[in-house]
Amino acid sequence: xxxxxxxxxxxxxxxxxxxxxxxxxxxxxxxxxxxxxxxxxxxxxxxxxxxxxxxxxxxxxxxxxxxxxxxxxxxxxxxxxxxxxxxxxxxxxxxxxxxxxxxxxxxxxxxxxxxxxxxxxxxxxxxxxxxxxxxxxxxxxxxxxxxxxxxxxxxxxxxxxxxxxxxxxxxxxxxxxxxxxxxxxxxxxxxxxxxxxxxxxxxxxxxxxxxxxxxxxxxxxxxxxxxxxxxxxxxxxxxxxxxxxxxxxxxxxxxxxxxxxxxxxxxxxxxxxxxxxxxxxxxxxxxxxxxxxxxxxxxxxxxxxxxxxxxxxxxxxxxxxxxxxxxxxxxxxxxxxxxxxxxxxxxxxxxxxxxxxxxxxxxxxxxxxxxxxxxxxxxxxxxxxxxxxxxxxxxxxxxxxxxxxxxxxxxxxxxxxxxxxxxxxxxxxxxxxxxxxxxxxxxxxxxxxxxxxxxxxxxxxxxxxxxxxxxxxxxxxxxxxxxxxxxxxxxxxxxxxxxxxxxxxxxxxxxxxxxxxxxxxxxxxxxxxxxxxxxxxxxxxxxxxxxxxxxxxxxxxxxxxxxxxxxxxxxxxxxxxxxxxxxxxxxxxxxxxxxxxxxxxxxxxxxxxxxxxxxxxxxxxxxxxxxxxxxxxxxxxxxxxxxxxxxxxxxxxxxxxxxxxxxxxxxxxxxxxxxxxxxxxxxxxxxxxxxxxxxxxxxxxxxxxxxxxxxxxxxxxxxxxxxxxxxxxxxxxxxxxxxxxxxxxxxxx
Amino acid sequence: xxxxxxxxxxxxxxxxxxxxxxxxxxxxxxxxxxxxxxxxxxxxxxxxxxxxxxxxxxxxxxxxxxxxxxxxxxxxxxxxxxxxxxxxxxxxxxxxxxxxxxxxxxxxxxxxxxxxxxxxxxxxxxxxxxxxxxxxxxxxxxxxxxxxxxxxxxxxxxxxxxxxxxxxxxxxxxxxxxxxxx
Ligand code: SF4
Numbered sequence: 001x002x003x004x005x006x007x008x009x010x011x012x013x014x015x016x017x018x019x020x021x022x023x024x025x026x027x028x029x030x031x032x033x034x035x036x037x038x039x040x041x042x043x044x045x046x047x048x049x050x051x052x053x054x055x056x057x058x059x060x061x062x063x064x065x066x067x068x069x070x071x072x073x074x075x076x077x078x079x080x081x082x083x084x085x086x087x088x089x090x091x092x093x094x095x096x097x098x099x100x101x102x103x104x105x106x107x108x109x110x111x112x113x114x115x116x117x118x119x120x121x122x123x124x125x126x127x128x129x130x131x132x133x134x135x136x137x138x139x140x141x142x143x144x145x146x147x148x149x150x151x152x153x154x155x156x157x158x159x160x161x162x163x164x165x166x167x168x169x170x171x172x173x174x175x176x177x178x179x180x181x182x183x184x185x186x187x188x189x190x191x192x193x194x195x196x197x198x199x200x201x202x203x204x205x206x207x208x209x210x211x212x213x214x215x216x217x218x219x220x221x222x223x224x225x226x227x228x229x230x231x232x233x234x235x236x237x238x239x240x241x242x243x244x245x246x247x248x249x250x251x252x253x254x255x256x257x258x259x260x261x262x263x264x265x266x267x268x269x270x271x272x273x274x275x276x277x278x279x280x281x282x283x284x285x286x287x288x289x290x291x292x293x294x295x296x297x298x299x300x301x302x303x304x305x306x307x308x309x310x311x312x313x314x315x316x317x318x319x320x321x322x323x324x325x326x327x328x329x330x331x332x333x334x335x336x337x338x339x340x341x342x343x344x345x346x347x348x349x350x351x352x353x354x355x356x357x358x359x360x361x362x363x364x365x366x367x368x369x370x371x372x373x374x375x376x377x378x379x380x381x382x383x384x385x386x387x388x389x390x391x392x393x394x395x396x397x398x399x400x401x402x403x404x405x406x407x408x409x410x411x412x413x414x415x416x417x418x419x420x421x422x423x424x425x426x427x428x429x430x431x432x433x434x435x436x437x438x439x440x441x442x443x444x445x446x447x448x449x450x451x452x453x454x455x456x457x458x459x460x461x462x463x464x465x466x467x468x469x470x471x472x473x474x475x476x477x478x479x480x481x482x483x484x485x486x487x488x489x490x491x492x493x494x495x496x497x498x499x500x501x502x503x504x505x506x507x508x509x510x511x512x513x514x515x516x517x518x519x520x521x522x523x524x525x526x527x528x529x530x531x532x533x534x535x536x537x538x539x540x541x542x543x544x545x546x547x548x549x550x551x552x553x554x555x556x557x558x559x560x561x562x563x564x565x566x567x568x569x570x571x572x573x574x575x576x577x578x579x580x581x582x583x584x585x586x587x588x589x590x591x592x593x594x595x596x597x598x599x600x601x602x603x604x605x606x607x608x609x610x611x612x613x614x615x616x617x618x619x620x621x622x623x624x625x626x627x628x629x630x631x632x633x634x635x636x637x638x639x640x641x642x643x644x645x646x647x648x649x650x651x652x653x654x655x656x657x658x659x660x661x662x663x664x665x666x667x668x669x670x671x672x673x674x675x676x677x678x679x680x681x682x683x684x685x686x687x688x689x690x691x692x693x694x695x696x697x698x699x700x701x702x703x704x705x706x707x708x709x710x711x712x713x714x715x716x717x718x719x720x721x722x723x724x725x726x727x728x729x730x731x732x733x734x735x736x737x738x739x740x741x742x743x744x745x746x747x748x749x
Numbered sequence: 750x751x752x753x754x755x756x757x758x759x760x761x762x763x764x765x766x767x768x769x770x771x772x773x774x775x776x777x778x779x780x781x782x783x784x785x786x787x788x789x790x791x792x793x794x795x796x797x798x799x800x801x802x803x804x805x806x807x808x809x810x811x812x813x814x815x816x817x818x819x820x821x822x823x824x825x826x827x828x829x830x831x832x833x834x835x836x837x838x839x840x841x842x843x844x845x846x847x848x849x850x851x852x853x854x855x856x857x858x859x860x861x862x863x864x865x866x867x868x869x870x871x872x873x874x875x876x877x878x879x880x881x882x883x884x885x886x887x888x889x890x891x892x893x894x895x896x897x898x899x900x901x902x903x904x905x906x907x908x909x910x911x912x913x914x915x916x917x918x919x920x921x922x923x924x925x926x927x928x929x930x931x
Contacts, residue, residue: 062781131830
């Protein structure tokens with residue numbers, strides 16, 4: 001028998017090969033019980049080997065939660081069963097992938113996964129249902145074509161993303177690709193990046209105004225800028241730190257308005273050192289870089305980084321890549337020929353051309369987007385796409401954060417033939433980068449933390465919107481919808497025009513999948529503003545939410561008014577009133593059982609698969625009522641924030657958390673007095689110390705939102721701080737709902 | 750040769766009239782009742798949005814089942830993922846048996862009855878091991894006798910053809926067809 005290790009030894013870089021061999025040994029050691037499961041868990045995560053839903057060895061099958069009797073009895077991490085199939089994430093720096101790499105990815109997906117390649121919202125690929133013993137061979141096959149899974153997950157520097165049109169975009173200052181590549185190569189496995197409390201995400205963008213790089217929502221982001229010095233054009237970066245989505249989003253702060261290229265690598269290294277040294281380690285909930293920057297303040301953070309930078313030992317790699325910059329560039333496969341518009345075009349071409357094709361800055365060339373439903377394509381399609389790429393563009397293929405591919409350097413005259421070839425392989429969907437092109441995280445399909453089915457909802461919305469895209473108003477067509485399966489924001493719902501994140505509510509005594517409707521996000525300006533939730537609506541009514549909001553926009557917008565400006569002008573009160581009746585009046589379970597199921601799932605909805613306890617107890621109407629009251633208060637806080645009444649907004653958000661916690665306390669202590677000190681004391685004693693309020697994965701994070709606000713008093717009267725408190729209050733109330741649904745009956749005392 | 754990752758596809762008959770979403774509740778009910786022998790059924794995954802893709806996937810520890818539509822030919826694909834024991838013929842028999850089990854269950858599903866039948870005169874064997882069994886004539890020669898044995902057991906006669914698919918990027922794959930219509 002041949003094996004991949006021997007077969008590919010000459011083609012795999014020696015250090016990568018050695019690391020994979022070590023990982024293979026670690027797998028064996030863990031199987032023998034000679035490697036601690038916690039250490040092994042982080043080890044495998046840093047190799048991109050991730051857990052999947054149901055790997056805790058249990059699953060709710062629609063009737064009850066049952067044990068999945070995996071044979072080995074081994075564990076690959078705390079509560080993670082060895083035999084459970086898992087996910088493998090594959091890093092694709094700046095999304096750049098060649099046809100040869102696509103061929104190997106296709107083969108690997110076919111042989112070890114399920115024949116599906118999934119493109120993520122950070123330009124990675126993911127394979128699902130992979131057995132851990134097979135991951136070293138997968139890694140070897142990928143390594144042989146220059147792809148690594150190293151640090152694709154875990155507390156490490158994740159995939160470095162960049163605009164997929166870098167180098168060909170007419171709006172960019174300059175091509176960020178070689179810088180993104182140099183930084184990715186430099187940081188991969190760097191000793192200064194091995195001691196983080198959480199992951200670090202880095203993005204590059206070629207300009208300030210567009211969305212592609214999404215710099216403002218990243219831990220570290222670099223936007224290309226140029227200026228003239230002594231009559232000479234020089235390149236640099238507007239360099240940002242401390243952004244991030246997650247449960248409570250933070251806009252990145254400007255670290256340096258013009259960071260010279262020779263400082264890009266050392267400054268990032270210095271940040272890694274400061275973060276490794278001062279970042280939170282014990283409490284995951286506050287361990288991202290954004291918390292450290294917020295805690296220290298950007299000025300103090302900058303001072304510490306510059307101090308660190310001054311003492312860094314010199315490294316030739318900081319600048320060696322700059323010598324290669326003049327030679328960097330892509331050579332088009334074909335010469336540029338303009339599209340002959342007088343020729344008859346294939347059916348569907350005009351629509352596809354309109355939405356999926358963008359002219360490059362190089363005359364006669366275009367970028368064509370290959371839209372993937374839910375970011376998925378089959379191995380067979382991948383191989384054929386590689387052939388299409390070889391025929392039209394050579395190596396110029398990239399993945400996008402909108403879970404698509406782009407083919408760059410398409411000679412315009414080739415576009416009709418390219419379209420026909422894509423159509424033959426089922427990859428000619430139009431509507432790329434429009435409302436139809438809904439982005440979603442994996443959600444309850446495969447993610448352990450998912451609450452509602454983000455992919456199910458995204459598919460439903462895609463199908464419905466695609467049907468009417470032809471008669472859609474252009475202003476609506478250009479909106480973005482993004483869906484996350486829970487508050488963790490992997491679907492990037494905060495930066496969509498219309499975003500959704502999954503949660504649940506108890507209605508008529510049953511748990512019902514819901515989505516929070518998030519409005520006010522800004523996709524442009526590198527994710528320049530984050531939206532806020534306006535209300536939780538049952539999943540099955542979300543398509544109606546989209547209809548109502550978009551119809552209202554079409555009918556009531558002012559001339560040329562953007563959706564963001566429109567929602568800001570009419571205000572959250574009016575927007576909420578559009579959906580208010582969808583939030584209540586659930587049909588009886590006997591009449592509409594499907595209302596109580598999630599999209600694409602015929603099982604009764606449950607939170608049990610997420611690991612939280614189950615309770616099918618009776619609904620105490622007054623409790624629901626009280627929690628709804630708390631939700632109303634947090635909404636009013638948003639309205640006050642809109643009016644710039646920061647202190648009042650802060651007080652309302654705080655009040656809403658107090659109200660929700662008092663509601664829970666009343667389950668055990670009905671006559672609990674109202675003074676905040678008493679409420680917080682009782683809440684701490686009954687729900688925090690006992691961990692009753694704890695989320696299975698977020699642990700005590702949500703409780704701390706109340707405790708911190710109570711202890712430290714009002715947050716600073718500025719929009720960012722109040723925005724964050726309101727987000728926290730909303731999450732606190734969601735957690736209160738979840739906690740309530742877990743409480744056993746008859747807890748009144 | 751210790752060949753492991755084998756797949757079998759059984760093809761739906763042309764009058765097939767089932768939409769992909771209809772398999773979702775059926776597979777969920779199989780998980781509830783753990784209906785497939787020697788398999789730990791885990792989950793259902795929906796890939797109907799991928800043209801000519803795996804359709805609806807029933808994930809099991811030992812191997813996955815999917816209502817596969819690759820090359821425009823609907824059928825039931827069984828992809829073995831865990832260790833197979835015995836000789837090559839015995840391994841082929843094991844995967845054939847696992848595929849047949851699911852096909853029979855689908856045909857017996859009260860909800861689907863009359864709307865789906867599978868062709869018992871034709872199956873496809875795929876090896877998910879390009880390294881040890883590349884898609885070559887040599888591999889085909891190597892597989893011939895074991896495949897013939899397995900086909901004989903499946904069709905209960907010896908009149909069948911074994912045709913290798915020739916695209917060099919595909920995995921080694923053989924179409925096994927009975928020459929005597931049943
Ligand atoms: S947003 Fe939640 S459900 Fe979606 S992938 Fe992230 S953690 Fe999972």
